Amino acid sequence: MKIEHVLAGFLPDSRGHDGLALAVLLARQAEAKLTVATIQPPPWASPGPGRADESAWRAYLKEQATAGFDQARQVAGEQADYITRFNRGSGRGLVELARTSDVDSVVIGSGPRGSKGRISLGSTADQLLHASPVPVLLTPKGYAEDLPSRVDRLTVAYRRGPGCDSAVSVAVGVAAALDVPLRLVTLVVGANRARIEQQMLGNLREQATADLERAVEGRRREVEVETLEGRNVTTALAETEWRKGELIILASSESGPLRRVFLGDTSVKIIRAAPRPVLVLTREPFGSRQTLTK
Known part of the structure; x- marks a missing residue:
């Protein structure tokens, strides 16, 4: 990109x-x-x-x-x-x-x-x-x-898979070009807060955090990593601080057509609950790396 x-x-x-x-x-x-x-x-x-x-x-x-x-x-x-x-x-x-x-x-x-x-x-x-x-x-x-003076951070809504790995590569380039920090967040959503659900969410959180850490290995630019829990997407997104000039980046659904924007159900929920602008990327072929030039 x-x-x-x-x-x-x-x-x-x-x-x-x-x-x-x-x-x-x-x-x-x-x-x-x-x-x-x-x-x-x-x-x-x-x-x-x-x-x-x-x-x-x-x-x-x-x-x-x-x-x-x-x-x-x-x-x-x-x-x-x-x-x-x-x-x-x-x-x-x-x-x-x-x-x-x-x-x-x-x-x-x-x-x-x-x-x-x-x-x-x-x-x-x-x-x-x-x-x-x-x-x-x-x-x-x-x-x-209430317009911010500039874009001041990028946040990638990350989930395990080649589509989001490509989105991270894009976001790293965009962050460098705009000279802003980059953050990766993953959502852990549960239906209730019972003890067994808490244990399952804890396991999911550990796995999601490990996925995020692997996603940013070898990056020269420092990347924040955060896991957000909630009963649903809206409450999970409310569990973190959003900067005034933040942009959220979403990968397209991996089931959609190549080189096109195409959303899955979770992505639609994120867009509707997002408190900041959302950039939806096109779906790239597996193994491709999108690059950014200024």
Whole structure:
């Protein structure tokens, strides 16, 4: 993975501003190019009596895009590129744009539902998280209202397997490029706190900690390791401190298609409970090593 060209999917509302604010932050810290894109419904393509209405519809779409980009320029400035694409689905439009351009990641805001400080997976995110050829960065609702000055730590949600081992390699490179510390956490989730469950959780914790320690062997950069326990994913994630400028990194499901983003059930739960932005990586072939250049 590289961070040389960041794509922000933008709508002129609070969700769009949240994602754009994070995209600007990341692009500036990585000294990367930034493209701001708005996806609009396609104009009518068939000729006939409706041509006059089609002309008015095209003019309306152009006016909306111009007004939206005027808002975006107040955040991203004149150095960013601003483009409009047409598609019946905003997520599918961003997927197509990512396939046909040199972007390294796509950044979007939260869906319309959900509480402040959390990520809601709307239709745009759903389309991206099943088909994007590049990593997808999801932004919590209200992120732009209390924006950190910089990304200040990366946390990988780790589980044993080649997919997460690849994610650790990516995260090490990203941390070095952004000059931030790296942390690996694993979640140990149990249904209740009975004695037998406690013993099982203790065994799981020991195994998970050993897995994490093996994952960071030989790394030159110091990496924090932490195991989080809870009745569920939400309570487990609440058992640690999250920095204001933290980013969470997730590997795609190992059952998904190669070179695409694809989520499993646990990853979806982590995204919905995450108190910070989440970067979902694409699934790489077994044994491959993703690298990052600045």
